[in-house]
Amino acid sequence: MAQREPRTVVNPGKEELLRAARGRVELPPGELWLDYQDDVDTLYIRLKERTQPTRSESDFDNGTVFDYEGEELVGIEIMDITGQLKYANPS
Numbered sequence: 001m002a003q004r005e006p007r008t009v010v011n012p013g014k015e016e017l018l019r020a021a022r023g024r025v026e027l028p029p030g031e032l033w034l035d036y037q038d039d040v041d042t043l044y045i046r047l048k049e050r051t052q053p054t055r056s057e058s059d060f061d062n063g064t065v066f067d068y069e070g071e072e073l074v075g076i077e078i079m080d081i082t083g084q085l086k087y088a089n090p091s
Contacts, residue, residue, distance in 0.1 A: 011036065012082055017043055020081050025064055027076075036081070043081040048074050 012020070017036055021027060021043060033046040051074040053067035067075035 011038055017081060021045060021076075021078055024062060024078055024081075025076055028073075041080050041082055043078045045076045045078070046074065047076070051075055 014034060017034055018027070018032070027045065028047060030047070031049075033049060035044040035046070036042070037044075048069075051067065051069060053069055053074055055068050057066045057068070058064070059066070063079040065077040065079075066073060067077070
């Protein structure tokens with residue numbers, strides 16, 4: 001049986017995360033606030049500095065959740081953003 005390479009924590013940078021996000025969803029122009037959770041490899045992108053979403057829509061096939069305040073899109077959550085275990089926080 002082949003030896004597995006030990007996992008290490010390698011946090012992707014902002015540009016790498018944005019590049020990965022743009023491969024999955026269309027991001028609007030303007031300032032974006034990023035919150036990357038390495039333990040679950042999930043990226044939350046806020047489109048406004050302060051948000052209070054009132055509803056969410058999920059696209060399970062794409063692994064995304066879109067948060068809205070009324071009709072305005074205010075946040076996007078992307079699961080498995082890197083798709084690589086090297087970014088997972090080892091237990």
